Structure formats: C-alpha cells, structure tokens
Amino acid sequence: MGVSEIYPEGKTAADFAAWKPGDVRKLIREGKITGQTSGMCEGYAQANLVVLPKELAYDFLLFAQRNPRPCPLLEVSDTGSRTLHEIADGADIARDIPKYRIYEHGVLTGEYTDVSDFWNDGLVSFLIGCSFSFEGELLAADVPVRQIEEHCNVPMYDTSIPCRSAGIFHGNMVVSMRPIPEALIPRAVLVTGAMPRVHGAPVAIGDPESIGIHDLSRPDYGDAVTIKEGEVPVFWPCGVTPQAAVMASKPDFCITHSPGHMLLTDVKNVLLKY
C-alpha cells in the first residue's frame, strides 16, 4: 500500500494544467506520473473507473441506467477489452490511470500503478463522469468553489435519498456539498443543470436534515469546508454513489481508480452540455 506520488522533474499536478490529455496519459503509462490528477488538463473531463466481472456488469449497467444523476456513464468497455474508444481514444484502461485500487470480497487488498497483471477476459470497465467537469464551468461563471479555495477534497455525505435498486446493487445517494452565496444559487443551478451528463442540477438546497445529513462539519468522505455568512449549502449527486453501492455488495473482485487519481479524457467539459 501507499504508492508514492511521482511527477516528472519535481513538477506538480498544476504544472500540467495546459497539457493535452493524451500527452499526460502517455507519461502516466510510462510510470512517470503516479500522483493525483486534480488541476491537470484544464477544460477536459476526468472520469472515475469501476471494473467488474462480466457476471455483475448487467446489474451495474442497470443501476447506472436507473440512477443517471449520481452515476453518469461516459463509456462502457467491451467485455475483456482494456481499450477505450469514445472518451479517450486508444487509452489502456489498465495502465493510463496513475493509481488503482483492487478490492476482493469488498476488502481493499492493494494499490497499484498498473493493473495489467490482474486483467482477464471477463472484466468490464465503467467510466463515470465527475464533478470536476461542472466545477470548471462554475468558476468560469464566477461561482466560488470552496474546496478549491481551501485546497482540500470536496465534502461528501451519505443521505436518506434512496437509489433505485438493480439486481445486487442498492443503497442511498451520496452527495457532494458546495456552499454557495444565496444570490448565486440560481446561477449555480443553471450552470450545473446544463450538464446532466456530469451529475446535473443540485438534488437539495439548504436544510441538510431534509436529506438525512445531521452534521455538515463531519462529512462521510472528503474534507469539511467553511460555510460563510450568507452562504447556503447546496448538494449535488456524487459519483461516490455507485462505488458505495458496489462496495456494499462485496463483489469477489473489483478494480477502481484510487481517489483523486482519475482518467484524463479527451472530452472537453463544454461538450458535456450537448
């Protein structure tokens, strides 16, 4: 466990803001980058990864179909294939993400920078959209994004909002929270609502208790952030939802990206509006 965070020549993730995704993926594949991807390839979507055995793929695909807001699928691989075609043409799913996690029977058994040795012909890969995409649009519209200002992870919470079950997968929705100045709430709704393929509009605005959240200062995932005077907590469906549903079902075998270590896609965020 605990693979180190490597960047070439003492660079940081932010130094790759202006790079093309394909060029950064090449460095990742060569093992020259193993660190987190936040801030890389500005303007391009990043994707979460869930890899499951074929026997569970139908249930997971159906779970995503029934819960598109927390689980927006950007691409699903052919069974057994490690190659993507739509969102990152030619990308090798097993090598082009900086860090992976392997779970067996629901237990994290290791972190790796290359999972090709674990691949087999029965695996299906699901690439899931991420709120990084709409955060760029929020910032462009002068809506503050607190966890970026505070250099931490977005706070995420388990809620009482049930997902629609599909086969073995079930659970409640996980949401991310961003404090928004009251006057900017309509703008935040419109900006994110225009991007349904990356979570879309908020699911709740204001009272956390209404969706079963009792203490905003203690997120279930990520970090707490400051809520200033005149700001309202706004909650969006979160891509941790499908991961939580998968983990709760304790599949024999599952590969995911390591948190914060995403797939850099060739898809421009702005094109996720159409």
Add this chain to the structure above:
Amino acid sequence: MGVSEIYPEGKTAADFAAWKPGDVRKLIREGKITGQTSGMCEGYAQANLVVLPKELAYDFLLFAQRNPRPCPLLEVSDTGSRTLHEIADGADIARDIPKYRIYEHGVLTGEYTDVSDFWNDGLVSFLIGCSFSFEGELLAADVPVRQIEEHCNVPMYDTSIPCRSAGIFHGNMVVSMRPIPEALIPRAVLVTGAMPRVHGAPVAIGDPESIGIHDLSRPDYGDAVTIKEGEVPVFWPCGVTPQAAVMASKPDFCITHSPGHMLLTDVKNVLLKY
C-alpha cells in the same frame, strides 16, 4: 394478424386527448381499446416497447447506453417482471399496450392485444422514449409538424450514420424528418435540444445526401410528407433505430408494441426536460 382497432362507443383516439394515462391504460387492459394511441393523453409521454430474453438484455442495454440519442431508455424492467414502477406505476407490460407484435428468429409471427400467455421469467422489458414528446413542445412553440397536419406517419429513413455496436447489436441510425421553415430552424433546435431524454436536437439539417438519404419522397418507414417552398428537411434520431438493430440480429424471441400503439406513461413531456 390484423387485430381490429377498437375504441369504446364509437370514439376515436382524439377523444381521449384530455384523459389521464392511467384511466386509458385501464380501458386498454380490459380490451376496450385496441387502436393506435396518437393524440391520446395530451402532454404525457408515450413509450416504445422492446422485450428480449435476459441473455440479450446486457447487449441491448449497452447498445442503448452507447447510442442514447436514438435509443433513450425511459425504464428497464426487472428480469421477469411485468410491472413498471417509474414511468407508469403499476402498469402491466403484457396487457396495458393496445397491440403487440411477436417476432421469432426475426420473423413477425403474430399480433396480439394481450401477451401474458407468452410471458416467462427470463424476459426483460425496455421502454424507449418517443418523438411524440417533443412534437407537443414544437407545436406549443408554433413550429409546424407536417405529418400531424397531413394526418399521416412521420417519414423515417435509414442513414449512413453508424451506431456504436454493442455485442450482437449493430446498425446505422434511423432518422425521422420534419420540414421546418428556414427561419424557425433555430427554435426547432432549441426546443428539441432541451429534451435529450426523447432524442434531443437534430442530427442533420438540410442535405439528405450528407447522411446517405437519396430520395426524401421514398421513406424507409412511415409516409412521405410535403416539403414546401422555403422549408428545410430537418432530421432527428429515431426510436426505430434500436428496433431495426434488434430485428437485424434475429433474436429467437422478441415482443414489441405494434407501430403507433404505444404505452401511455404518467410522465409529463415537460418533465423530460429535467
């Protein structure tokens, strides 16, 4: 074959324009309506049906995921279940559509008003959005819909636009065409683009040859319509696309609705924008 078109007491479909979908579904279940549903339950979405054996369900679900514009899934049943929960709560998939078709090995073997005798625990039902939903919005925005004016079916054409394949399912996109006055094209794009869950914006505007259509007067499905001076043919992704892909794969067994005889859902068209 050739089940008659029954409506109660000499009524026509148009007489049910102001009815609630659940009330019309009840008459359909009782065998009192076996006719086509165009014009019924104004403001509510109607859905196409494809029922496949579980062994083909994964490939079909993946085909829909990869081709959401021509194949917008509104609901997928649990395996073996005849009951819908989301778009028409409590509806019986095997009895609440006025007319069904059964295909064996790709060949149409019969039309029925009730398919419960053919049901088994291995069937999965796919309910697919339909352009009726956006046509109501076009008319509300004073954009003419020619085939409604001419009381015929919308013209549909095979194209050269490839779908993304999924397992056994592949094929080119089928499109529907509506002639739009040149000045109203932006409005038609905006109205339909706001409804991505029912096909969304056009895929082509203008030259039919650019998408492999050689003669607009000879549609591959439906009826030809008049294109007036100053009008431009506008092409939308069509829900016949997944049906054509299914038929081309000649599954052992498949149930569909009979053309024009749709499921009346409880979903308001206007809510398909969100």
